Amino acid sequence: MSKINIITFLGDRGALQTTYIHNKKEYVGGVFAEVLRQFCQYDTMLVCVTEKARENTWPVLEALGDSRIKPIDIPTGRSTEEMWQTFKIIAGEVNENDHVIFDITHGLRSLPFLVFLFAAYLKAGKNVTIDAIYYGALELGNFKTGLPAPVIDLSEFVGMLDWITATDQFIQTGDAQRLAKLLNPDGAASNITKKAATTLSDVSLATLLCQPLQLANKAQSLESDLLKAQEQLQLTAPPFEMLRQRITDTFGNFIGDFQQDTKKALEAQFRLIMWYHNNNRLIEAMSLAREWLINAVTHRLGLPFTLKISTRENLIARAISGVEMVSRNDLTVEELNEYGRIIHDTWAEKDKLIQLWNALRPVRNGLDHAGHQEGAMSVSKIVKTANEKIKPLLCALAKTWDFENCFESI
Structure with missing residues (x-):
């Protein structure tokens, strides 16, 4: 069951009776923890005290006789090592899914910085809810004129x-x-x-x-x-x-619309492939790379963009794979379809296209089938092929085909 914890810090100079104002109500306390006790609901108040603070200031809270208030010994904070010790001590006192209220009124000037780090860690590491980060702004009150010190909640900045x-x-x-x-x-x-x-x-x-x-x-x-x-x-x-x-x-x-501007849409898709690749989203990068290649070859052949399988697979993909088979002497040029012959006979970049098709096919198939193939590529080989072969060949073809704008923002 989650608890509400107040985590507060005591200075080492004893108590100073101060009037604070919170939600238009005034509260008096020698240390701010006394004030928190008056308007906060909580299960435990963890009071962080240095050796001097325990001696000089802790007696103020101890005298309240509240069993929910518990002193926690922390180092003075003279070095980063001691600050890390404090971090570990506090983190160890808070459980998963707890609620926390921080008080940064007293203590060292580095305390606000540390508390925001505590808050970030507890939110991410323990799913803690930060209910408030209170600061009793002593310097904004005036003891002589009776102006109470305002209580400021800084928790919205944790929201950043x-x-x-x-x-x-x-x-x-x-x-x-x-x-x-x-x-x-x-x-x-x-x-x-x-x-x-x-x-x-x-x-x-x-x-x-x-x-x-x-x-x-x-x-x-x-x-x-x-x-x-x-x-x-x-x-x-x-x-x-x-x-x-x-x-x-x-x-x-x-953003790109194939019906309005095919070249711009191809450039947009290429940037998306690179975004996927650069963010280690290889499944998406390789899947889209194959579709982009078919789109780009279709455009290079002067054909309109289409989603028809009869064109994409039976004509364009078969034309590319056919040229690759000719290079292996598994097919003759005469056996190529109309578009395969155009690629084979007139495209200076056909070797790059074949190399890319050969590298892309096993990687894309291995990823899309989740490795459920006999002789599937290892993960390390998939990554190496994607980085060292597929990406450079994609970029080379994009430049050859004059898709210069697709390299913007990559």
Whole structure:
């Protein structure tokens, strides 16, 4: 069962009676932990104390006689080694799925930095929920005039880590599940923000399932949908603006319509292949590479783009494989179909095309069949072939066919 833990730090100079204000109510305490005890619900208060703090300040809390308050000995923090010790001590006191409230009012000036690292680790490593990060701003109160010190909750800044991590995950893997959830955490977001979350999910699904035609279609509205959502998120999620630009810069590269501009669409698909490859998504990269090659050869032959199997497989793929068979003397030129003869007789780059087809076929088949083939390629050979043969040959053919724009943003 999860618990609510307050993690607080004590200074070593004893107590100073101070009035704080939180949610329009005033509270008095010699140390801020006394104040937290008055307005926070919790199961355990873990009080981090150095040797001096235990001697000079801990007695203030000890005198309360509250069995939920527990002292935790930590080093002074004079070196990074001691700071790591503190990190390990605190992490060891928190369990999976717990809730945590941090207090950074007292302690060393490096404490806020460390607490944000603690929060990031606990969220990612133990699925902990950070309920609050409180700071009793002593310097903003005035003891002489009776102005109470405000209590500031800094936990929303931990949310920046969520936005950054979720965006990075989307850009590196295509998985936007976490990012979409941040946009619409409880399903009750505005229509504009909900639409942005839906568009992200649609783009993500098309990317994960290697559906470049649907990805190109869905990504067309990504920038405008995210831009509209940004206007509503300026106050609640300020980092979204910078992250939105990064998202649209990445996925905008994959937009292309074969019916309107085949060359531009081929360049967009090539960039997607390279994105898959550079992010270790070899299954998608190799699967799409074969389809792209058929698309590119079709375009090079002056034929319109088509999804008809009768054209893609029976004519174009057979033409490429036929030229490869001629090179092995397993077929004669006369036995090639119309397009195979064109490639064989007139294309100076036919050797590169054959080399790519030969390298791509076993890798793509091995990946798509999940290794369930007799004599399947080893993982190391798949990676080596993809890196050292397929990618260079793809790039060489793209340049030969004048797809220069496909190297932008790679």
